[in-house]
Amino acid sequence: MVNNEQNKIEKVVSLAKRRGFIFGGSEIYGGLGGTWDYGPLGVLLKNNVKNEWWESMVMMRNDIFGVDAAILTSVKVLEASGHVSNFTDPLVECTNCHRRFREDHLEVLDKKLLEKISKKLGREVDHIKRCPHCGGDIDLKINPSRKFNLLFKTYAGPVEDSASLAYLRPETAQGIFTNFKNILDTMRPKLPFGIAQIGKAFRNEITPGNFIFRTREFEQMELEFFVRPGEEKKHFEKWRETRFSWYTDLGINKKNLRFYDYPKEELVHYSSGTSDVEYRFNLKKEFDELEGIAIRNDYDLSHHAKSSGIDLTYFDDKENKRFFPYVIEPSAGVDRACLAFLLDAYCEEEDKEGVRMVLKLNPKLAPYKVAVFPLLANKEQLIEKAISIYKELNLDFMVAWDDAGNIGKRYRRQDEVGTPFCVTVDFETMENDTVTVRDRDTMKQERIEIKKLKSFLEGKIK
Numbered sequence: 411m412v413n414n415e416q417n418k419i420e421k422v423v424s425l426a427k428r429r430g431f432i433f434g435g436s437e438i439y440g441g442l443g444g445t446w447d448y449g450p451l452g453v454l455l456k457n458n459v460k461n462e463w464w465e466s467m468v469m470m471r472n473d474i475f476g477v478d479a480a481i482l483t484s485v486k487v488l489e490a491s492g493h494v495s496n497f498t499d500p501l502v503e504c505t506n507c508h509r510r511f512r513e514d515h516l517e518v519l520d521k522k523l524l525e526k527i528s529k530k531l532g533r534e535v536d537h538i539k540r541c542p543h544c545g546g547d548i549d550l551k552i553n554p555s556r557k558f559n560l561l562f563k564t565y566a567g568p569v570e571d572s573a574s575l576a577y578l579r580p581e582t583a584q585g586i587f588t589n590f591k592n593i594l595d596t597m598r599p600k601l602p603f604g605i606a607q608i609g610k611a612f613r614n615e616i617t618p619g620n621f622i623f624r625t626r627e628f629e630q631m632e633l634e635f636f637v638r639p640g641e642e643k644k645h646f647e648k649w650r651e652t653r654f655s656w657y658t659d660l661g662i663n664k665k666n667l668r669f670y671d672y673p674k675e676e677l678v679h680y681s682s683g684t685s686d687v688e689y690r691f692n693l694k695k696e697f698d699e700l701e702g703i704a705i706r707n708d709y710d711l712s713h714h715a716k717s718s719g720i721d722l723t724y725f726d727d728k729e730n731k732r733f734f735p736y737v738i739e740p741s742a743g744v745d746r747a748c749l750a751f752l753l754d755a756y757c758e759e760e761d762k763e764g765v766r767m768v769l770k771l772n773p774k775l776a777p778y779k780v781a782v783f784p785l786l787a788n789k790e791q792l793i794e795k796a797i798s799i800y801k802e803l804n805l806d807f808m809v810a811w812d813d814a815g816n817i818g819k820r821y822r823r824q825d826e827v828g829t830p831f832c833v834t835v836d837f838e839t840m841e842n843d844t845v846t847v848r849d850r851d852t853m854k855q856e857r858i859e860i861k862k863l864k865s866f867l868e869g870k871i872k
């Protein structure tokens with residue numbers, strides 16, 4: 411097992427690059443900070459994560475509707491939501507190297523060390539932070555932090571002026587609120603009901619980092635669940651539990667997940683409850699936010715109604731009155747979820763041939779569900795048979811093909827990318843139409859009739 415957790419993230423980053431999961435953005439030109447590209451296996455993993463979310467939040471329910479709103483967003487939408495004036499982080503600059511950082515990401519210096527420096531200099535130094543790049547002083551009295559807006563600006567159309575200014579959305583949520591009336595008019599839902607969306611979001615983070623944990627371009631999976639005012643606490647509790655279980659049902663170890671419930675003084679003024687689902691990422695802190703679940707009351711709908719002049723109330727025919735529903739928002743990051751699933755699945759196990767690296771991903775999330783090998787790569791009849799099995803399975807599953815090197819090496823390669831089952835075609839196959847199926851986690855092999863392979867795999871995967 412990997413004991414050193416810091417080491418673990420480095421190993422996962424290295425595996426992700428080596429095996430085609432995730433590469434640096436614009437890499438051949440030296441990279442573009444805070445951007446990452448998903449490779450062939452990464453995109454399969456990411457799509458599986460998104461599909462699981464979509465299936466459980468939209469397809470399996472009749473009270474949640476999906477949308478896919480535009481990324482380019484009118485300035486008016488983000489003025490009304492408060493992003494244009496308030497979506498800021500505190501920016502500070504090192505007086506020595508002039509690099510810029512987010513103040514709340516700077517290490518808090520040890521109290522004893524601060525006292526020591528203070529004694530030496532003969533003055534208070536509480537306002538001095540250490541530059542993570544050059545080790546120099548960041549003096550918040552001389553250079554206090556300033557508010558830095560995270561919105562990415564662009565221009566819609568050929569003229570670059572204030573009239574054509576537009577933003578890349580900083581969250582998918584606003585595209586849900588601006589479609590609230592469209593959903594009411596077209597789908598005629600009754601409270602409680604939800605609108606869900608998966609898609610890209612963009613934030614000009616001051617200090618992106620920790621691989622795909624904090625990036626400038628990322629994906630979110632967001633639900634706005636509209637409820638009757640007064641019933642928000644009940645629904646909030648339900649969503650907290652539902653979202654926590656989603657991660658554990660997909661294989662995240664309960665020990666590595668926890669809630670952070672915001673105390674009253676940390677809540678934004680319009681929220682009467684917010685909890686983060688935190689994962690043990692072991693970055694600077696042991697636990698960090700994976701998903702936020704918040705009661706947003708009627709803040710968004712009432713602000714958009716006021717700014718747009720469009721009635722965004724709900725007509726309740728039971729009570730014969732109009733009102734703004736309250737909303738519960740479970741908001742998850744796709745990339746952070748991928749990182750959590752990768753970290754949680756990564757293991758190193760010793761066996762007689764050395765150390766095997768294995769991604770014990772839930773089969774639903776694994777990029778390939780099964781790999782097919784001919785035992786020997788130079789035996790025409792084995793290859794032909796293996797190809798026919800590959801083609802048949804490929805109609806229902808993502809299948810890997812590998813005929814390079816010995817079988818042991820092929821198993822290792824599939825273990826490393828999380829393929830739950832490996833099917834080997836050998837000489838016995840030619841006699842009785844059976845294959846060996848090897849299980850990634852137990853490494854046990856069993857003989858299965860080819861005609862039963864599909865139902866065997868379906869039983870294990872779906």
Ligand code: GAP
Nearest residue numbers: 581583623624625628700701702741742743746
């Ligand atoms: N609509 C609410 C909202 O956007 P948030 O806490 O700012 O809330 C929700 O974002 C989730 O999106 C986070 O829990 C995280 O998983 C993901 N996320 C936010 N900023 C991110 C970034 N810069 N890089 C990667 N994921 C991010």
